[in-house]
Amino acid sequence: MTYLALVRANLRRNRLRTALTGVAVALATLLVCLLLAMPAGLDAFVSRVASNTRVSVINRAGLVYSMPYSLVRKIRGLPGVADAMAVVWYGGAYEERGKLTFPSFAVEADHFGGVYPDYHIPPAELAAFRQYRDGAIVGRATMRVYHWRIGQRVTLRSAIWPVDLDFRIVGEIPNADLGAFYISREYLDQALQAKGLPGLGIAGLIWVRVAQPEAVKSVMRMVDDLSRNSDAPTSSQTEKSFFSSFLATLKDFMTIIMAVTALVSLCIVFIAANTASLAVRERSAEIALMKALGFGRRPIFSLLLVETVLLCALSGGAGVALAVGITTALRVFAGRIPELGPLGAFYVTGPVIALGLGLALLVGVVSGLAPAWGAARRPVAETMREVF
Amino acid sequence: MVSPTDVPQSIVLRHVSRHYHRGADEVRALDDVSLSIPAGSFVAFMGPSGSGKSTLLNLVCGIDRPTAGEVIVAGQRLDVMSEDRLARWRARHVGLIFQFFNLIPVLSARENVALPLLLVDLDRGERRRRAETALRVVGLEGRADHTPAMLSGGEQQRVAIARAIVSDPDLLIADEPTGDLDAKSAEEVLDLLRTLRRELGKTVVMVTHDPRALRFVDHAYHLDKGLLLEGHAAERARAALDLGLGREPGGGQGLGSAAP
Numbered sequence: 166m167t168y169l170a171l172v173r174a175n176l177r178r179n180r181l182r183t184a185l186t187g188v189a190v191a192l193a194t195l196l197v198c199l200l201l202a203m204p205a206g207l208d209a210f211v212s213r214v215a216s217n218t219r220v221s222v223i224n225r226a227g228l229v230y231s232m233p234y235s236l237v238r239k240i241r242g243l244p245g246v247a248d249a250m251a252v253v254w255y256g257g258a259y260e261e262r263g264k265l266t267f268p269s270f271a272v273e274a275d276h277f278g279g280v281y282p283d284y285h286i287p288p289a290e291l292a293a294f295r296q297y298r299d300g301a302i303v304g305r306a307t308m309r310v311y312h313w314r315i316g317q318r319v320t321l322r323s324a325i326w327p328v329d330l331d332f333r334i335v336g337e338i339p340n341a342d343l344g345a346f347y348i349s350r351e352y353l354d355q356a357l358q359a360k361g362l363p364g365l366g367i368a369g370l371i372w373v374r375v376a377q378p379e380a381v382k383s384v385m386r387m388v389d390d391l392s393r394n395s396d397a398p399t400s401s402q403t404e405k406s407f408f409s410s411f412l413a414t415l416k417d418f419m420t421i422i423m424a425v426t427a428l429v430s431l432c433i434v435f436i437a438a439n440t441a442s443l444a445v446r447e448r449s450a451e452i453a454l455m456k457a458l459g460f461g462r463r464p465i466f467s468l469l470l471v472e473t474v475l476l477c478a479l480s481g482g483a484g485v486a487l488a489v490g491i492t493t494a495l496r497v498f499a500g501r502i503p504e505l506g507p508l509g510a511f512y513v514t515g516p517v518i519a520l521g522l523g524l525a526l527l528v529g530v531v532s533g534l535a536p537a538w539g540a541a542r543r544p545v546a547e548t549m550r551e552v553f
Numbered sequence: 554m555v556s557p558t559d560v561p562q563s564i565v566l567r568h569v570s571r572h573y574h575r576g577a578d579e580v581r582a583l584d585d586v587s588l589s590i591p592a593g594s595f596v597a598f599m600g601p602s603g604s605g606k607s608t609l610l611n612l613v614c615g616i617d618r619p620t621a622g623e624v625i626v627a628g629q630r631l632d633v634m635s636e637d638r639l640a641r642w643r644a645r646h647v648g649l650i651f652q653f654f655n656l657i658p659v660l661s662a663r664e665n666v667a668l669p670l671l672l673v674d675l676d677r678g679e680r681r682r683r684a685e686t687a688l689r690v691v692g693l694e695g696r697a698d699h700t701p702a703m704l705s706g707g708e709q710q711r712v713a714i715a716r717a718i719v720s721d722p723d724l725l726i727a728d729e730p731t732g733d734l735d736a737k738s739a740e741e742v743l744d745l746l747r748t749l750r751r752e753l754g755k756t757v758v759m760v761t762h763d764p765r766a767l768r769f770v771d772h773a774y775h776l777d778k779g780l781l782l783e784g785h786a787a788e789r790a791r792a793a794l795d796l797g798l799g800r801e802p803g804g805g806q807g808l809g810s811a812a813p
Contacts, residue, residue, distance in 0.1 A: 454657075459645070460644075464671075549616060
């Protein structure tokens with residue numbers, strides 16, 4: 166007979182109640198871990214795909230407004246700029262799915278390798294992209310989803326431009342986080358002109374690669390100075406800031422979710438406290454007996470508190486394990502299900518695990534404290550009068 | 554320490570009173586009781602409901618403290634001890650037996666018996682060994698792994714007795730130990746208590762309504778309305794008990810029922 170055996174026996178006393186309390190705590194911990202993993206996951210995602218020496222240039226009025234295409238040539242002439250490339254949103258949908266499942270952009274093939282050296286695209290594939298005007302370079306994530314291979318032809322129907330174009334995949338970006346589909350700007354321009362439409366005289370976004378990290382700030386200033394007094398003044402920021410600002414909206418939303426989660430956790434504390442109170446009340450006779458046998462306030466208090474804390478700790482552990490399992494599964498399936506988006510980048514890190522377990526322990530302590538203290542401090546004669 | 558007399562006294566009560574307040578009224582559960590119980594004796598407190606016998610038992614085993622007077626048990630003044638000190642004292646000196654056995658239903662007989670040993674600095678193996686020895690003393694060594702629900706009333710009470718003796722206390726306190734048992738089991742329990750007193754030298758104090766107990770005890774104290782009856786009053790109470798006039802259907806209400 167040990168104290169632990171006594172705790173175990175008491176937890177098994179009402180298995181359904183123990184299980185339900187455990188599930189409530191486990192789900193709360195799971196929820197908290199997943200939500201805490203989101204910002205870290207998004208930041209990690211941005212770190213993996215974004216660079217500090219690449220700068221985005223957009224119309225200061227917003228991303229939906231364009232800039233004159235001539236601007237990109239001026240930018241290439243600025244000191245400290247290694248290369249620059251105009252980008253236009255193509256908005257292509259793959260015929261077999263009929264909806265936008267990956268982003269597609271029309272880019273300048275001659276400058277693609279210069280702007281994205283960190284993509285490590287083989288030179289032969291970059292050369293093919295420059296050589297074939299219908300060539301396309303595709304991120305590995307999308308290649309895996311559709312089981313495409315280099316040399317394959319695919320048709321993308323544009324949701325923006327009145328053209329459906331056939332492409333020949335000539336290269337793959339060897340990064341499993343990336344799924345963008347890059348086509349040649351020249352090809353889209355000619356296709357539009359062939360339909361009697363004006364060609365692409367605009368750039369929706371300009372990517373600029375800066376030669377040296379220390380020159381980034383001055384390049385951004387010079388770029389924005391180029392069009393300061395024009396009809397389309399620009400706003401420059403690093404690629405990391407650019408993606409982060411996209412995700413900031415999501416993070417704001419997550420703050421609301423976190424507040425709701427905090428309230429849910431608080432509710433679970435009350436539920437667990439209520440359960441602990443019920444359990445203590447049900448066992449009044451046994452607690453009175455133990456006091457009569459000589460168990461003082463401290464062992465009674467510890468015993469009752471440990472029961473709640475142990476249950477919450479085990480349940481919290483299960484919740485954390487579930488969170489790790491779910492995020493691992495998301496990462497595994499992210500390559501096959503593009504709809505998962507950044508969800509596939511979520512990691513339950515060590516600090517998140519510690520925080521989840523800490524929260525579960527806190528729930529255990531807070532919910533067990535009052536019933537345990539109440540039971541322990543009552544005089545034995547009073548307790549026995551009530552129950553015997 | 555109490556000054557010894559020729560025979561060592563296990564329990565000494567000096568002018569002990571226990572009064573309660575019920576609203577504005579004062580209830581005199583026990584009034585100026587003095588007595589001495591020699592070590593190694595088997596005594597019973599008898600009397601009708603509300604006579605103060607359970608209050609007296611609570612005072613003797615350190616569960617309650619008197620309003621006035623001195624309670625000295627096993628050489629210690631209980632009336633001046635704090636709650637925590639009393640708990641430690643009970644763990645060391647008192648074995649408790651209740652009318653309704655009060656075993657913990659989720660524990661086996663062995664675990665129930667070993668429960669008080671959690672308060673003693675012993676390793677797990679030694680606790681187990683002592684619990685099995687105590688079960689052997691009460692003749693239940695074959696039932697060690699049974700939970701209370703799998704035992705008869707008489708067997709449960711014997712498990713409770715094993716729990717009371719497992720930490721080798723000086724004093725066994727039994728509150729209506731036969732109150733919930735059939736006649737045969739009641740006789741067995743009374744006989745067992747007498748054996749424990751005789752062979753292990755325990756002082757056994759029992760509250761009971763059961764007239765059969767008179768055949769087993771060394772002395773019976775009779776109480777009525779909080780007073781200890783002596784002389785002719787005690788004789789009359791005993792005679793009434795023999796005739797079954799003092800017996801209450803269903804027995805008493807137990808240790809905790811002492812106070813309002």
